[in-house]
Amino acid sequence: MNAKNYMVLIIPSKSQNEAFARVATAAFAAQLDPTIEELADIKTAVSEAVTNSIIHGYEDSEGEITIKCRMDEYGVEIEIRDEGKGIQDVEQARQPLYTSKPELERSGMGFTVMETFMDEVEVYSEKEKGTVILMRKKFASLAKEQGVSGNEG
């Protein structure tokens, strides 16, 4: 039943929505009974991606950010999409400490945080078209249900 569940959330690129985006995504993912730490990881990764769409994708203009969250047998897949200015060099962007906006006190650690806190992070981006971040996180509780972790007593 959970396996086919999903949600789509659309918000304007206002910084006040960063907190809402991570809380809503975590509330949805909570249906799968993740651990508190897994939920915190999702919140943090979503916060990074949504903040990037606001600061880098749309800069001073306003646009829409679409957050999709799908459940699968192992956990969740989260897609965060903007139609902003896009990333010229994705490989460079993903480097720890790289930031195109040091003047805004950016740490350049957003992608590193996403990669550390999620199991998989894919980045699709096209200049002047926008950016899509696709992240996956497996939940320990589901791994057990699937029998992945082997014997249970």
Place this chain on the structure above:
Amino acid sequence: MNAKNYMVLIIPSKSQNEAFARVATAAFAAQLDPTIEELADIKTAVSEAVTNSIIHGYEDSEGEITIKCRMDEYGVEIEIRDEGKGIQDVEQARQPLYTSKPELERSGMGFTVMETFMDEVEVYSEKEKGTVILMRKKFASLAKEQGVSGNEG
């Protein structure tokens, strides 16, 4: 800044999403600093409308429910839309205790709860096309900011 904020949330008509829908809507409305009671009212009204889309709108089939929430100077406007079977007689449907599904132990109090807990409730529905519920709720804190409640000391 808040005045123009909004969110759009799309979920499949699964009963497990009732709780998520009301939590997400309340989390969004919380940006306006409503009282705990105002927030509980919104949760309850959203729960009623979403449940109706699931039970009455889509019955045994599955469809999508769209929840839109917009902020204005006074509070929030919430729209809940399904593309389900629609309501033949809206006036009758809004009567307290009226239910088309007594066999499911429905109380027939859904619309009455929405009307009591929200300031305005509008219902638009067309047979075989679907139903839109439009609800508004004013927040006491904003009435003060607008000077509506007069002198403050």
Place this chain on the structure above:
Amino acid sequence: MELTANITGNILICRVKGELDHHTAEEFRTFVDYNMENNPVKHLLLDLTHLSFMDSSGIGALIGRYKKVSSTGGRVMVVNENKQVSRVFEVSGIYEIIKSYSSISKAINDI
């Protein structure tokens, strides 16, 4: 939703924890009906101290229990519902058939 049942005399005391909506109503119904039918009890006392949310689907489920229990001469009582729950009770007029008490002992003493 977490449900637990205890028996005191001819009363089934059912503690309801979590949220009672359309999604959880089925579980609530099944649990209460099973325990009412399989125990030597007459009355139903619902401890709502830990019920954090209820909507009109919950009202429907409560009226359903009331019909069953009262058909065999029993009473349905609730204890300690929070403000949100209490407002839904009021709107639906259910206090006319299901009385509320501030504690389990007060409810028991009133039978």
Place this chain on the structure above:
Amino acid sequence: MELTANITGNILICRVKGELDHHTAEEFRTFVDYNMENNPVKHLLLDLTHLSFMDSSGIGALIGRYKKVSSTGGRVMVVNENKQVSRVFEVSGIYEIIKSYSSISKAINDI
């Protein structure tokens, strides 16, 4: 976000309550910089006991404070960050420049 400042010797003790992200970073920056500049203090001690969430925007804001404070010979310390915050600290390597203590008194004693 709620920010409060106290002074102990030449240390500004700033309590940070709520969530430190891009949205709240500006307020944090302004508050800390103002209090560092307008008080006879050298070091910055951030009490993170009530910081419930932080992401890499918070790291950027912390590094910014570190650069300012250390340019005049001061230190930046944090106290009692929760697990989520601590993981973000670890990933970003910020513990190399900002030391963490389990209590305010331990941090003060270490200066």
